[in-house]
Amino acid sequence: MTDGKARLFIQEVAPRDGFQNEKQFIDTREKIAFIDQLSDSGFAKIEVTSFTSPRAIPALKDADMVMHEITRNPGVVYTVLVPNVRGAERALACNVDEVNLVMSVSETHNQANLRMTREQSFAQLSDVIEVVRGTDVAINVSLSTAFGCPMEGDINVYEVFELVDRYAQLGVNGVTLCDTTGMAYPTQVGKMARQARERFKGLEFTMHFHNTRGMALANTLSAIGEGMDRFDASLGGIGGCPYAPGASGNACTEELVHMLELMGYDTGVDLDRILGISGQLPGMIGHDVPSQLLKAGPRGRLHPAPRQD
Numbered sequence: 001m002t003d004g005k006a007r008l009f010i011q012e013v014a015p016r017d018g019f020q021n022e023k024q025f026i027d028t029r030e031k032i033a034f035i036d037q038l039s040d041s042g043f044a045k046i047e048v049t050s051f052t053s054p055r056a057i058p059a060l061k062d063a064d065m066v067m068h069e070i071t072r073n074p075g076v077v078y079t080v081l082v083p084n085v086r087g088a089e090r091a092l093a094c095n096v097d098e099v100n101l102v103m104s105v106s107e108t109h110n111q112a113n114l115r116m117t118r119e120q121s122f123a124q125l126s127d128v129i130e131v132v133r134g135t136d137v138a139i140n141v142s143l144s145t146a147f148g149c150p151m152e153g154d155i156n157v158y159e160v161f162e163l164v165d166r167y168a169q170l171g172v173n174g175v176t177l178c179d180t181t182g183m184a185y186p187t188q189v190g191k192m193a194r195q196a197r198e199r200f201k202g203l204e205f206t207m208h209f210h211n212t213r214g215m216a217l218a219n220t221l222s223a224i225g226e227g228m229d230r231f232d233a234s235l236g237g238i239g240g241c242p243y244a245p246g247a248s249g250n251a252c253t254e255e256l257v258h259m260l261e262l263m264g265y266d267t268g269v270d271l272d273r274i275l276g277i278s279g280q281l282p283g284m285i286g287h288d289v290p291s292q293l294l295k296a297g298p299r300g301r302l303h304p305a306p307r308q309d
Contacts, residue, residue, distance in 0.1 A: 009044035009299070011232045011233070012233065012235065012253060015038070018238035022286075024285055028062040039071065041277065048066060050082075051082050052079060063235065079099070085122055085127050101129070103121035104143070105149075106149035128166075141172050147178075155291075168200055177193075182210040182213045193223045194220060206231065207223045209232075212249075214222050216250075234251070236278045253278070254275050
């Protein structure tokens with residue numbers, strides 16, 4: 001609690017999750033300057049980049065330079081996506097604070113997205129955990145399609161928790177439950193959040209919602225109601241999954257912070273500052289962004305009455 005307000009932790013993912021699918025390559029210096037601005041905005045965590053093959057994600061081919069050159073704020077956790085042992089070794093050489101490992105709960109989505117079975121992914125990520133576990137670097141696992149798969153439909157919650165348990169036994173620090181294509185809905189989220197916190201008391205949970213069907217903010221409130229306090233979001237609402245073509249992407253950071261502050265929560269994030277940073281995005285990526293708050297402005301921004309001629 002801060003000044004009587006419940007504390008929530010907002011984790012910005014635009015530099016990785018947002019930029020990774022952009023066709024227009026963003027200059028490395030521009031990325032570094034962008035992340036440096038985020039570092040001074042009050043975020044608990046920033047997902048900086050992805051240590052994948054440059055052939056797989058050319059938009060993030062400058063991962064090593066970006067990670068080395070950003071100016072770090074000691075109050076921020078700097079995390080990176082790592083797919084394999086080679087990526088982990090690169091990340092460790094850059095002194096990251098955390099590695100984020102990703103696989104899907106859905107077998108079909110995992111094979112479509114990662115070209116591996118779930119068991120192959122688990123084995124590969126177990127090798128990464130083995131490499132990182134002896135260091136001071138934290139390990140987070142993001143489970144995609146935890147709330148539903150665009151190809152399989154509903155996902156059995158026990159499949160989600162079975163994977164959470166297997167990773168918990170390997171000693172990971174946290175797990176992110178990901179609504180990869182915006183299939184989650186509030187009552188489902190509330191039930192899963194409650195059960196996750198009851199079953200895995202030693203894990204740090206993060207909720208990662210997409211606004212594909214307009215429910216990201218509603219799902220956030222449902223998760224908060226069950227005690228979840230960490231949320232991924234992306235400035236401008238950029239990013240998304242290629243298996244939901246044409247759909248909007250991640251929960252929009254400025255819209256999330258705006259809502260939570262109006263409701264009396266302490267996010268630690270400077271709303272005016274991030275609106276200014278979000279306003280830079282269309283010029284950086286070459287197209288408009290989904291954010292409605294960027295267009296309308298905060299609720300408290302008043303306008304003069306129209307002239308009566």
